[in-house]
Amino acid sequence: MGGTRRILIGCAIIFGVGIVLALVGPFGSFEAPFGLRLLYWLAMSYAGYFLYFPAMVAARALAPRLDLPEPALWAAACLIVTLPMAAVTWIANFLWHPPRWPTLEEALSHYFNVLVLGALVCALFWFAQARRADPVEPEAEPIGTAPPRLLERLPAHLRSAPIALEMEDHYVRVHTAQGSALLLMRMRDAVAELDNMPGALVHRSWWVAQGAVQGVRRDGRNVRLQLTGGIEAPVARTQVSALEAAGWL
Numbered sequence: 001m002g003g004t005r006r007i008l009i010g011c012a013i014i015f016g017v018g019i020v021l022a023l024v025g026p027f028g029s030f031e032a033p034f035g036l037r038l039l040y041w042l043a044m045s046y047a048g049y050f051l052y053f054p055a056m057v058a059a060r061a062l063a064p065r066l067d068l069p070e071p072a073l074w075a076a077a078c079l080i081v082t083l084p085m086a087a088v089t090w091i092a093n094f095l096w097h098p099p100r101w102p103t104l105e106e107a108l109s110h111y112f113n114v115l116v117l118g119a120l121v122c123a124l125f126w127f128a129q130a131r132r133a134d135p136v137e138p139e140a141e142p143i144g145t146a147p148p149r150l151l152e153r154l155p156a157h158l159r160s161a162p163i164a165l166e167m168e169d170h171y172v173r174v175h176t177a178q179g180s181a182l183l184l185m186r187m188r189d190a191v192a193e194l195d196n197m198p199g200a201l202v203h204r205s206w207w208v209a210q211g212a213v214q215g216v217r218r219d220g221r222n223v224r225l226q227l228t229g230g231i232e233a234p235v236a237r238t239q240v241s242a243l244e245a246a247g248w249l
Helices: 002-024 034-066 070-095 104-132 149-153 187-192 237-245
Strands: 164-168 171-176 179-184 199-203 206-209 213-219 222-227 232-235
Touching: 002 034, 002 104, 034 070, 034 104, 070 104, 164 187, 171 187, 187 206, 199 232, 199 237, 206 222, 206 232, 232 237
Parallel strands: none
Antiparallel strands: 164 171, 164 206, 171 179, 199 206, 213 222, 222 232
C-alpha cells in the first residue's frame, strides 16, 4: 500500500515536471506547437521516472547492505541510468529531426543535457525523502516509569518493549518480542515517542534498544548487531567508534 501511494505521488510530481518543461521548451523544443511539446515532455518525463525510480529504490536498499553513503549510490545510479534515458530521448527527438546516428560530440552533449535534467529531478526526490527521514542523535537516558508512547500505536498483541526500529520507505517497522508492525511515521518521530528508552540510532535507518543487543558480527569493516529474536541491525561506520566507547561493541 505504501509503495503504491509513493508511486502515485511520484507520478503526480512528474506530471507537474512535464508541464513545466513543455511551457519552457528547453533544447530547441519551444519551436514546436504547445500540444506536441506537452505530449513529448510528458512522455519523456514518465519514461525517465520509470527508468530512474527503480534505480533510486535499488540504491537506497543497497546503501545499508554495502554500508556506503546513500547520496553517492544515488549519484552513481543516476549516471548509469542516464545512458538508456539518453538513447530514449535521442530516438524521441526524431519528432524534430530526421533519424540519424549521433557523432561522438553530439552523443556526449546529449548525454550531459539528459543528465542535468535527470539529476535535478532525482535531487528533488532525494531531498523530499531525506526530510522524511532526518537522522536522530543517539540517546541513552534512563527510561521513565510509564511505557513509551510509541507502544500505543501498536496492535495490542505487540505491545512490549521495542527491540529495534527499522526504516522501510515512508514507514518505521517496530520490532518487538511478539513480532513487528509498520507505522506510517518518520524515524525521528518514532524515536521521540520512545520517551528516552535506552538505545541508539546505530544506522540512519536503524534504532536499537541497548538491552536487546546479544552479540556483534564483524565482516571486515562491516559491523552488525545481533539482537533478540534473531534480528540483525547494520552499524554505520561513522557510529562504530561511539558505540565502542559506550561499551556496545
